[in-house]
Each structure stands twice: as structure tokens, then as C-alpha cells.
Amino acid sequence: MAETFDMERYLGVFLEEVEEHIERLEENLVQLEKSPDDESLVQAIFRSFHTIKGSSSSMGFQRMMELAHLMENLLDGVRKKTIAVTPELVDTLLRGVDLLKFMRNGIALEGKEPEVETGEIVGMLQNFLGKREKVEKKEVAEEPKVEEEQREVPREEREYAVRVFLTLDCSMKGVRAYLVINRLQESGIEVVSTNPSLTDLESERFGQSFDVFVRSELGPEDIKKIVESVAEVEKAEVTVQEREVQEEASREEKKEETQVRAPSQERKKVTGGLKKTVRVDVERLDALMNLVGELVIDRARLEDIIRKLQESREVAHLRTLLADTTTHIGRVTNELQMEIMKARMLPLAEVFNRFPRMVRDLARNFGKEIDFVVEGEDTELDRSLIEEITDPLIHLLRNAVDHGIEPPEERIALGKPPRGRILLKAYQEENSVVILVQDDGRGIDVEKIRKKALALGLVTQEELARMSDREAIEFIFYSGFSTNEKVTDVSGRGVGMDIVRRNIERVNGQVHVESERGKGTTFFLRLPLTLAIIRALLVRVNGAIYSIPLADVVEIEKIEKKNTYWVNKTLTSLFRGKTLPLLRLRDLLEGKKAEYEEGMEIPDVLYTVVVNTARVLAGLVVDEIVGEQEIVIKSLGSYIGDVRGLGGATILGDGRVSLIVDVASLLWKMVQVGG
């Protein structure tokens, strides 16, 4: 038991490091293909292979070591310009990296190297090396250089356990320990781990001594001297860590120290001394967010009280007092809300980073030449949203490579540069984040879409004639809709765009598309910064107050009866030159037919909320517009489950419950009932 536990400590560091290097390798190799002359890039790739080689050999993972070594040699050739950077080379190296990744994951799962056939890739890699050797043999003068290179390889590093004893009257032990670790790092010694953990050291949860595990080329005496050069260090004992000895030693330590050390908190690698960050459980953040939600509700309630107080005159003083307090609570809740939201945010780089590799591989698969540009990857988004948008983005990028960008010959024939360009860009716009996927390819053929929509019976000839191109393009988001004649491995199966839209709308986001024939296509994903709190329009329907997410609202209109028209026997109005069907929200919510029909009594004034979820523009007729407010979304709970048309509930300032209207699914229902 103890043994495996202790191995895990080293294994953890190893796996983490290898994973980091693999990620970096993927990025850098893709980059290398574009800029083969970038020497610092070649160096970085070389170093990654070198590090993987070194650590896998000290962990005893022979095959991983050999593979990394082989690729390191290849990069050495690139460095010396005896091996040229070609797409084939990058391909093979990436396959090698895939194999490393496979091995790493196998080790993570089973603790040992997986049985995997490496022969093919090793052979391919060796082929490239073979080419180099031929070149080298011709240039004998090169040889001394090779020897120099070998001398650069670092001397044998050894691992040491350093036990540091502090003086009995030492004060600020935590900072003292930090200073010791800092001093070691300054002297170029790699600090692998500490016992007790860094966190415990920082908070002075240790006695008069602590252990630091280090890796260095220096001798034990040198290390002892460095540690003892710190004041209030009584003495340092340095022991060389042989693998077995190490396990033995830490097994014994474990017995005494299990109580002190929480294994999950152990920092795997000491990088920059004391870091002032805390890891927080997402659930705890959620709980905090909930509390903030309660505060937001309280604020609304206070505002409500003030409004009521405004009507009576005697309590002027109290009123001012209350107003002041409310303003203050408002400010505090806003700040708190922002802070907690920020704590939940992750940079989009988390997802974006894996795309260059994916786009490159796809491009090579389809025989396309593509420059893939990523912008704004440091834009931040709520972590739960980041998970939700990954699949839609993969889908859009695949589409762009497969359908968007034309093959090079076709592009040349069209007078376009042979290399296509795909841009993935994120930016913040007010309270939302916009992500766009843009290609400069052939664009969407609207005529084809019109024909297909008609063939599938999604529209009538008449309706289609009235539709603008922009509206017609939206059909691509219908399920079962695909204009691609050739079904390929990755796209054109008719599933996809509808799922993209559904995923994005599920998180209160919006998708829309702009396309110009021959020029390219851009997909815009607009996402809220957070899922938990949104701005909503409060409306009264049938005596109850409903919340409509402001993101779906285009405008609020007071439509007079004389400005309405009958089209196809249903009541409509004109909105920005377009026909606006008028629907009673009350009936929509109950799943009834919601259009006004001839013979019905039409009120003189129709309070209308104009909504648009890209598929449909509609006017929702309500009894009264109450106001606009920030609301906290609460789920309806598992008893009620998913109710079409409702996206949750919230509590209003006066304590009443208001249901949140899910416009997208409501209108989808309308299409069903109406059509």
C-alpha cells in the first residue's frame, strides 16, 4: 500500500509534466510547419522531447524513452539544418507525439507502459534520420560539432532528500522554509516536492524540521552549504536518494506524517515559490453564487420597499436611510457578484488550444491548405459554459475545413490565394462573449437551401418567396437538413447544425450565421458570461408575472389595433418593414393555438414583446409590461423536470415566484402547433 502511494507521488509529477510537454509539442509542431526557420521554436520542441526522454528513463519507461529519444535526434537534425521541415516530417512527428500521449495515458491508467506496437512509427522516424545520415557522411567537417553537442547534455542529475533543521527559537518558520526553498531554486536546484506539503509549510504546520526533495547535478556538500547559508537554519542533512532507498525512507515517513499531510493538497511541483492562489471546489463556488443570488433578491426586495415607502410622506428620514442602505447593498452585491463570477471564469485558451492541431490534421485529410488563426483566447468564460461550447466549436471548425474552404486548385481557379484562412476569434461585448468562426471559402449556397427547404416541406412556396437570404440561411439549423451531397467522415450527415444551435441555446446563447457566396461564411456564437444571473423583462400574463430573458428581446412595442393587418387569416403587424405575427403569450404557454383569428375580439392596444431567436421573429402579446430586472435562475427541480417553454424560475423582490420563459423552445412549439 505504502509503496504504491509513494510511487504515485513521483508518477503524478511525471504524468503532469509529460502531459504539459505533449500539449506544447502539438502546438509548437503545428507552428513549426508554418515557420520552419524559427530557431527558438525548434529549440523549444527539442527541449520538450529531451525532457520527456529524461524523465521517462528515470521512471523506467523504456519504450517511451526510446521514442522520445528518437524524436529528439530528429529535432537535433532540424536544428543543424540536416533535416528539412516538411509536412511529412511534421506529420510523422505528430504521430509520434500521439504515441507518446497514448503511452502516457496508459501509464496514468495502469501504472505501467501499455503494450503498444511502436515499430511502424519508429521505422518512419528512422527513415527521416537515415536521410540525414547520408547528408552527414558527405560533410565530414560537421563531425566535431556533433561531439560538442554531446557535451551539452547535462551531467547526471541526482536526487537528494534534504532534511532542514531550524533553530529552536526560530520565528516565522513558514517564511524561513520559503526562504530555504527559494535559495535552493536560485542556485539552480530543482525542487521536486516537500514534506510536509508546501501548503503546510507555509502555514507553519510542522515541527523544528522539514524535508525537501531536490534534483541537481551538485554534490551533497554543495547543497548542504546552500541550505545552511540561510539564517536560523541549525543544520541540513543531505542524503542521496537511490530509488529503493527513497521508497524505504518515505514509507517510514509516511507512518508519522499521514496526519499532517493531506495527500490531495500536495503540490506536485514547486514552480515559483509561494503562490497566492487557492484551489476552490466548483461546488463551493456554486454555493457562494447561490448566496449571492439570495442577496440579489434581497436587494430587489429592498428596492420594492422603498418604492412603497415613497408613497407615504411621514417617514422621510427613514426613507433616506433605507435608500442609502439599499444603494450600498446594491454596490456590494454587484462587486461580490463580479468577484465570484470571475472566480468561476476560465480563459477560452482551455478549449482553443487544442484546435490548431485538429484543424491542421483535418486540412491534411481533405487536401486543403489552411492558415488557422486564433484570436482572443484569453477572453474568459464561466467554466460550465466552456464545457458546453467545445462540441459546437469542433463541429463548426470541421464544417469550415470540409465545406467552407475550397481545395487549392479550385481557389486558384477562382483567383483566390491557394491557402484558405479560418479565423477563430473571441471577444467580450457588454455582458456576453462572442465567439466567431470565419472562413474565406465558398460560402453557403442559399439557392440550394431554399430548394431543399421546399423539398423537405419546411416552407411553402409563398413563404419562401417572402424570405430574405439571411432568413433562408437559417434553415441549416433545422434537424435533418444538409445540402452536402457527399457524406464525408466528419460532416454532412445532416446532424450537427441543429445540435450546435440547441447546445448554444440551452445555455441562453444565440447562434447566427452570415455568408456571402464565394467570399466565405461566419458563424457567431453569443454567450452569456454566466449561467446563473441574467437580465430579464418582467411581464404580466393572466395575473402572473413571467420573466423573459432580455437576450431574446428585440424591442417592446405598444401596437394599436389600427396598425394591425390580417395575413393568411392571422393578425400581424409591421416591424422594421417585416411581417410580425402576433401571438398571445398566455396561450403559447398553455400550448394552445396562440394566433388571433378573424372574428376574435382584438384589444385596442396590444402590449407586445418582439422576440427573435434567429429562426422566428414574433410578437408576444402580454397583459402588461412590468419592468426590467436582474434575476437569479433557479432550476424547476427534478419533480417538474424539463417543461417546454419554461427555462426555470426566479424569486421576485416581493417574494413571489416568477417563471422564466424559454423563448427558443416556446417558438419551436409554435412552429409545431401553427404549422
Next chain:
Amino acid sequence: MPGRIMIVDDAAFMRMMLKDILTKNGYEVVAEASNGKEAVLKYEEVKPDLVTMDITMPEMDGITAVKEIKKRDPNARIIMCSAMGQQAMVVDAIQAGARDFIVKPFKPERVIEAVKKVLGN
């Protein structure tokens, strides 16, 4: 080799105490400063082998002073003089380049030990 030392502290009492401890042990106090700004100016003037630096001071605090001095002389050797409970600030000072620290109330032997170790004698 005993060294040339500059003492920085806004309290004259503290400076006096430190000076006593240091001179009794054969070190030479070549300058005194009562705030960070003064410390930076005097450092350039007298180029001491070592500086003892208080953290909380008017005009310019000790941490900023460490940064400023380090900018001008990356090899400057500085020991922070901290009060109890200033852990975070000491860490900041170390990150800024301070070599070591002593904690008030000072014990003469601890002061001398730190000075010796930092001067490498």
C-alpha cells in the same frame, strides 16, 4: 572580514540598538537612513556591503526600497527587519531580492548570525 553596514529604520531607538549590536561584534555602521527614499540615495553614496531594512516606514516602505536598490545594484545584500505577523511582507521582500530576515524583538546572536551568513563569513 567584518563588513560595512547601513541601517534603515524609522525608529531611532531601533537604529541605536542595531548599531550597538553590530559595532560590538566588529562591524562598521557606515550609514543610517530613516526611510526607504533616504536609504536608496545613501546606498548609492556609500555602497555598503550589507543593509538592514525595516519594512514599515514613511515616504517609501522597505519592500519598495529593496526593489529600488536591487534595480541599481543587483548584488546588493539586504536583510529585512520584520515585526511579528508580517509574514506576507517578508515573502514579498524575498521575492524582491532580500537575502534574509530577522524578526523583532531582536536577539543579538540572531542578528549576528544572519549578518554573518549573508556576508558569507
